[in-house]
Amino acid sequence: MEFSSHSRVWIYQSDRKLTDAEVLQAQVLLDNFTAGWAAHGHKLLTKAEIRYNRFFILIVDESQAGASGCSIDSSVNFMKKLEQQFGISLFDRFNLAYRDGEEIRSAPRHQFEELLKTGRITTETIVFNNLAQNLTELQTKWEVPFKDSWHIQLFGDLVN
Incomplete structure (x- = not known):
């Protein structure tokens, strides 16, 4: 289909x-x-x-x-x-997902901030943009480097 x-x-x-x-x-x-x-x-x-x-x-x-x-x-x-x-939560928009090597992890906002401060998440870390609106965005803008995501607007000042 x-x-x-x-x-x-x-x-x-x-x-x-x-x-x-x-x-x-x-x-x-x-x-x-x-x-x-x-x-x-x-x-x-x-x-x-x-x-x-x-x-x-x-x-x-x-x-x-x-x-x-x-x-x-x-x-x-x-x-x-x-x-x-x-027994899962699907509606927490501040549970942020990112790639850690081959693993996909998620962290609540405060923990995500700590990972940025310590350099565990960098501008090149792949994050997931769950705000994708259509199939094209899912294919091209869902898995993106932190520097190219909406996340940078929220956390950009924390990046080393």
Whole structure:
């Protein structure tokens, strides 16, 4: 199934890495949700995926039917159910993810600041921009060096 590069994207980041078994279980739930996801009675062209055992990504190709307020609310409610089922947090926007070698880690804002101050995170550290709005941004602006991310506006004065 081919999706438009302008397809809308929602990224939810878990506060912990899920096990492979949890990812398999969550993917089935995501697939079931997206199979029935509709807006005003029109089936949406959607898919969902989990990347790096941590990021839940919902994609809607709005070239056929757009996501409405009610359909977006249903997705948020679904994600809240996943939070409860797996004992994770998906809505903390100040839980910031970054690459540490091959590992993907996350840290609350205050810990992220400390990592910057001590040089564990630098301007070249890859961070995750979960504010990506569409498929093109997901592909080109989601995993970026700290210096090229929105993070620099918030923490730039702490970089060595």
